[in-house]
Amino acid sequence: MIATGQPVSRSHRLRRRLRHGDVPFRLLAATFAFVVVALLVAIVGVAWDGSAAAREAFGLRFLTRTAWNPVAGEFGALPAIYGTIVSSAIALLLAAPPGIMIGIFLSDLSPARLRGPLSLMVELLAAIPSVVYGMWGIFVFIPFFRGAIAEPVSRALGDTVPFLAGPVTVGRGLLVAGIILAIMILPTIAAVSRDVLSVVPTHQREALLALGATRWEVIRHALLPYARAGIVGGMMLGLGRALGETMAATMVIGNTPRIDPSLFQPATTAASLIASQLPTTNTELHSSALVYLALVLFLITLLANSIARLLVWRVAGAAGGRR
Amino acid sequence: MFDTVANAASVRYRRRVWVNRLMLGLTIGSTAVALVPLVLILSYVVRQGVGALSVGFFTETFRPVTIGVAGGAGGVLHAIVGSALIVGAALLLATPLGVLAGIYLAEYRSGPAATVIRFCTDVLSAMPSIVVGVTAYVLIVQRTRQFSGLAGSIALAVLMVPVITRTTEEILQLVPQSMREAAAALGAPRWWTTLTVVLPAALGGIATGVLLAMARAAGETAPLLVTVLGNNQLTFDIFGPMQALPLLAYRYTEQPFAVLNEQAWGAALILVVLVLGTNILVRALTRRRAG
Amino acid sequence: MATTPPTAPAIRMPPTSEAHLVLEGLTLRYGARIAVAPTTLTIPRHRVTAIIGPSGAGKSTLLRALNRLHETVPGAGVDGRVLLDGEDIYGLGVDPILLRRRVGMVFQQPNPLLTRSIAENVSIGLELVGMPRRERAATVEWALRRAALWDEVRDRLDHPATSLSGGQQQRLCIARTLAVRPEVILMDEPASALDPIATSRIEDLIRELASEFTVVIVTHNMQQAARIADYTVFMTPNEDGAGEVVEAGPTEEIFTAPHNQRTEDYITGRFG
Numbered sequence: 001m002i003a004t005g006q007p008v009s010r011s012h013r014l015r016r017r018l019r020h021g022d023v024p025f026r027l028l029a030a031t032f033a034f035v036v037v038a039l040l041v042a043i044v045g046v047a048w049d050g051s052a053a054a055r056e057a058f059g060l061r062f063l064t065r066t067a068w069n070p071v072a073g074e075f076g077a078l079p080a081i082y083g084t085i086v087s088s089a090i091a092l093l094l095a096a097p098p099g100i101m102i103g104i105f106l107s108d109l110s111p112a113r114l115r116g117p118l119s120l121m122v123e124l125l126a127a128i129p130s131v132v133y134g135m136w137g138i139f140v141f142i143p144f145f146r147g148a149i150a151e152p153v154s155r156a157l158g159d160t161v162p163f164l165a166g167p168v169t170v171g172r173g174l175l176v177a178g179i180i181l182a183i184m185i186l187p188t189i190a191a192v193s194r195d196v197l198s199v200v201p202t203h204q205r206e207a208l209l210a211l212g213a214t215r216w217e218v219i220r221h222a223l224l225p226y227a228r229a230g231i232v233g234g235m236m237l238g239l240g241r242a243l244g245e246t247m248a249a250t251m252v253i254g255n256t257p258r259i260d261p262s263l264f265q266p267a268t269t270a271a272s273l274i275a276s277q278l279p280t281t282n283t284e285l286h287s288s289a290l291v292y293l294a295l296v297l298f299l300i301t302l303l304a305n306s307i308a309r310l311l312v313w314r315v316a317g318a319a320g321g322r323r
Numbered sequence: 324m325f326d327t328v329a330n331a332a333s334v335r336y337r338r339r340v341w342v343n344r345l346m347l348g349l350t351i352g353s354t355a356v357a358l359v360p361l362v363l364i365l366s367y368v369v370r371q372g373v374g375a376l377s378v379g380f381f382t383e384t385f386r387p388v389t390i391g392v393a394g395g396a397g398g399v400l401h402a403i404v405g406s407a408l409i410v411g412a413a414l415l416l417a418t419p420l421g422v423l424a425g426i427y428l429a430e431y432r433s434g435p436a437a438t439v440i441r442f443c444t445d446v447l448s449a450m451p452s453i454v455v456g457v458t459a460y461v462l463i464v465q466r467t468r469q470f471s472g473l474a475g476s477i478a479l480a481v482l483m484v485p486v487i488t489r490t491t492e493e494i495l496q497l498v499p500q501s502m503r504e505a506a507a508a509l510g511a512p513r514w515w516t517t518l519t520v521v522l523p524a525a526l527g528g529i530a531t532g533v534l535l536a537m538a539r540a541a542g543e544t545a546p547l548l549v550t551v552l553g554n555n556q557l558t559f560d561i562f563g564p565m566q567a568l569p570l571l572a573y574r575y576t577e578q579p580f581a582v583l584n585e586q587a588w589g590a591a592l593i594l595v596v597l598v599l600g601t602n603i604l605v606r607a608l609t610r611r612r613a614g
Numbered sequence: 615m616a617t618t619p620p621t622a623p624a625i626r627m628p629p630t631s632e633a634h635l636v637l638e639g640l641t642l643r644y645g646a647r648i649a650v651a652p653t654t655l656t657i658p659r660h661r662v663t664a665i666i667g668p669s670g671a672g673k674s675t676l677l678r679a680l681n682r683l684h685e686t687v688p689g690a691g692v693d694g695r696v697l698l699d700g701e702d703i704y705g706l707g708v709d710p711i712l713l714r715r716r717v718g719m720v721f722q723q724p725n726p727l728l729t730r731s732i733a734e735n736v737s738i739g740l741e742l743v744g745m746p747r748r749e750r751a752a753t754v755e756w757a758l759r760r761a762a763l764w765d766e767v768r769d770r771l772d773h774p775a776t777s778l779s780g781g782q783q784q785r786l787c788i789a790r791t792l793a794v795r796p797e798v799i800l801m802d803e804p805a806s807a808l809d810p811i812a813t814s815r816i817e818d819l820i821r822e823l824a825s826e827f828t829v830v831i832v833t834h835n836m837q838q839a840a841r842i843a844d845y846t847v848f849m850t851p852n853e854d855g856a857g858e859v860v861e862a863g864p865t866e867e868i869f870t871a872p873h874n875q876r877t878e879d880y881i882t883g884r885f886g
Contacts, residue, residue, distance in 0.1 A: 021512060021514045021515065022512050022513050022514050024514075025513075025518075026427075026513075026514070028423065029423050029424075029426050029427035030427055030431075030436070032419070032420055032423035032424050032427065033423065033424040033427035033436075033440045034440070035420055035424070036424045036440055036443055036444055036447065036484060036485075036488065037439060039447065039481055039484065040443045040446055040447055042458070042462075043450070043454070043481070046461050046462050047454070047457065047458055047461070049461070050457070050458075050461035050465070098353035098356060098357060099353075101349055101350040101352075101354070102353050102357055104350045105350035105351060105353065105354045106354070109347060109350055109351075110354075112688055118354060120602075120603070121358055121361060122354075122357060122358075123602070124361060124599055124602060124603075125357065125360065125361045127538070127539075127598050127599060127602045128361075128364060128365075128542075128595060128598065128599070129541075129542025129543070129544065129594050129595070129598060130542070130544065131542070131544040131569045131572050131573050131591070131594075132368060132572070132591045132594065132595060133364070134573070135572060135573075135576050135587060135588070135591055136363075136364045136367060136368070138576060139367075139371075139576075139584075140363070140367055183360045186357055187357075190357065201725075203721060203723050204725060204727065204728065206683065206686075206719075206721060206725065207721070207727060207787070207790075208727075208738070208742075209683060209686060209714065210681065210683060210714055210718065210719035210721075211714065211715070211718070211738065211739040211742065211791070211794060212710075212711050212712065212714035212715035212739070212742065212794065213711070213742055214342075214711055215343060215347060216342060216343040216346040216347060217339070217343070217742055219346075221727070221738060221741075221742075225727075225729035225730075226728060226729055228729075237449075240449055243451070244449075244450070244451025244452070244453065244454070245451070246451065246452060246453040246544070246545035247544045247545055247569075250545075251573070251576070271451055271453045271545065274453050274549070275453055275456075275548050275549065278460060278548075278549045279470070279548060279549055279552055287465070290457070291457055291461055294453065294454045294457040294458075295454075297453070297454060298450060298451065301451055302450075305445075305446070305449040309445060335743055336711075336712070336743075338744075339711070339742070339743075340709075340711075
């Protein structure tokens with residue numbers, strides 16, 4: 001670029017001038033990128049700020065208090081946390097085994113022609129808006145569940161097993177919420193399982209095939225151990241989704257902030273308590289307690305998702321540079 | 324025959340074959356069972372929803388229902404308008420932000436800044452939508468003492484940004500490095516290359532990402548519940564309470580009137596068609612490009 | 615080439631009576647593409663038979679058809695017969711699960727199970743058929759000794775298989791194959807990923823195994839075939855791109871007095 005004495009060509013001059021654009025453009029993109037960071041900081045900050053009154057009033061005891069009485073100004077998060085964790089745990093328990101099996105089928109067993117359409121259908125299950133799940137739960141699933149399962153089971157076993165105690169009244173409750181949530185997180189677990197299983201190198205499969213292993217033995221001894229961390233990660237992602245899911249839970253869990261050992265009784269989750277009460281709060285303490293609850297919910301889901309990403313990343317990373 | 328499997332071969336071998344069949348059957352069964360709720364829910368939505376569809380459903384607004392009085396059902400025009408305005412505004416807010424952040428991550432991908440941004444995008448995308456709604460509530464509704472469509476738009480935009488950013492980043496990375504190098508070899512500065520070479524090549528992909536984010540946002544209910552509140556009147560005022568389709572579906576479901584329940588299913592049908600249609604469309608488009 | 619047109623395939627393998635495997639018109643396809651043209655060949659018992667030829671000649675495909683691994687690739691197709699001790703392995707009612715225990719395989723890349731220990735890698739084939747843990751130990755030691763690995767790993771049998779070097783991993787894979795006591799061992803370029811010293815150890819091992827096992831080895835290294843093989847099969851792609859066997863016979867003859875012009879061109883480095 002030493003052009004001393006030579007007349008600088010027009011195109012060269014243009015190029016030089018354009019090159020000045022590099023720094024501003026990068027700054028522009030960086031600014032917008034950092035707005036994303038700012039958004040996150042703002043959300044946490046606003047939730048921290050908005051929960052000030054409740055944090056001052058209850059401190060960390062908020063997490064262990066069981067009373068939730070807006071009229072008396074009594075707020076404790078334990079029933080909501082209990083309902084959130086129990087309904088999500090039920091969902092995970094119900095969705096994980098079939099979810100992993102679907103992942104296995106899609107990655108290894110399905111005929112190539114069916115793989116695309118089946119994957120699409122499983123993913124569509126994740127795309128249905130959660131309010132529709134809630135509506136289906138109310139109009140179709142709960143009436144069926146109450147008559148065919150909840151009532152007979154609680155009549156037969158309710159006296160001996162406190163988890164199944166009746167009387168079954170409205171039919172809304174923890175177990176129903178757990179089942180609907182299970183349907184909603186099934187695609188997440190299936191899709192992640194499929195993805196981590198399909199990055200298991202072919203040579204690991206063939207090692208076992210060549211020893212005379214059946215297809216299932218290949219899956220059991222080569223694929224699952226290799227992908228285990230990633231599959232657990234998928235389960236944690238599903239758990240994260242269940243923990244934060246609002247509408248379906250709000251509509252089918254019964255919105256009663258108390259702890260009842262029976263899974264047939266109405267309960268609440270953090271998300272559904274917020275959604276059902278925040279628009280109609282009368283006192284600052286009430287809304288502040290709900291914001292505090294949102295903060296707690298955020299931290300719980302953040303924990304689940306961080307573990308999940310770490311685990312999925314470990315498998316994808318170990319599979320070696322295939323992105 | 325080829326029975327070389329030790330001496331206990333027959334029994335053990337038969338058991339292995341049986342376990343194999345059982346487990347493979349279970350994977351097929353699980354896949355089939357997963358499709359049952361999909362089919363059940365979709366068929367129910369369609370059956371219930373189609374009954375609600377009429378000209379009035381799309382052209383009228385809420386008409387009060389009284390017990391024992393038969394009357395016109397009214398329609399959901401106000402919710403359609405509300406949804407369109409709220410999601411539209413969210414789209415305007417989220418698209419430039421998400422796309423530029425995605426460009427930054429794809430074009431300047433290494434370094435601690437990119438790592439921090441990527442981490443924040445991940446956290447945002449995993450954040451429960453109700454938490455985002457609560458933030459918008461505290462920030463806007465509490466300050467202005469007014470539920471508003473705009474507060475809902477902002478909440479939805481926050482939910483859309485990570486989706487758009489992620490897709491943009493992924494799509495831009497698919498643009499062959501050789502294209503960038505060819506432009507660089509001609510002496511084009513980097514930003515020029517990005518804007519005139521890389522971005523146009525990736526435009527279709529970015530558009531599908533925006534489309535998917537929009538479809539997802541259109542079905543979101545929870546953040547709207549605490550920001551937009553709901554409104555039975557047709558309004559174009561985005562600074563006041565509005566109605567939206569998912570919100571209406573939720574509220575009408577909780578009503579004891581069959582007419583309103585039916586309209587809730589109508590609204591659900593519109594949402595499902597919108598969301599699933601977008602997903603299938605995007606899938607078809609990306610497949611054609613890849614193939 | 616113009617003066618001496620390639621002659622017909624020159625097959626001079628031992629008679630069927632000495633064969634362990636007999637290929638009869640074996641044809642292998644991927645979809646509509648023919649990967650290996652009809653092949654008829656005997657593979658002698660307790661000898662090392664090498665398959666050589668340029669890449670794309672269908673050597674690995676042919677090898678993978680001998681334990682029915684070929685068919686696990688989507689779209690793969692097979693015609694013709696492969697007789698193992700006179701019985702068609704593609705016959706009705708033959709379960710590849712059982713066949714593969716008689717015909718073991720060692721791959722190009724050492725592929726120990728990454729999540730298992732050294733001992734578990736050797737015993738996995740026994741675990742599959744339900745041999746009790748206690749009884750496996752003896753076989754593990756036997757197989758590791760046979761694979762000339764025992765002295766190097768005897769003190770760390772419970773270490774992960776990934777802690778071994780590439781050459782050790784390949785011998786571990788050989789031990790794993792030996793542990794199920796197959797009759798035939800197929801080897802797909804088993805030394806191509808290894809350094810010269812590790813390669814030489816594997817070659818010594820292969821020679822030794824021939825006393826007890828029938829070994830079929832694919833290699834693109836002609837010197838290796840000359841060093842270890844009793845018989846050599848030369849394959850090359852024909853005009854349609856399908857691999858075909860051009861010449862097969864005692865290794866010395868193939869390398870010193872090939873009958874076919876194409877074999878000679880390949881051996882002398884004039885083509886490929």
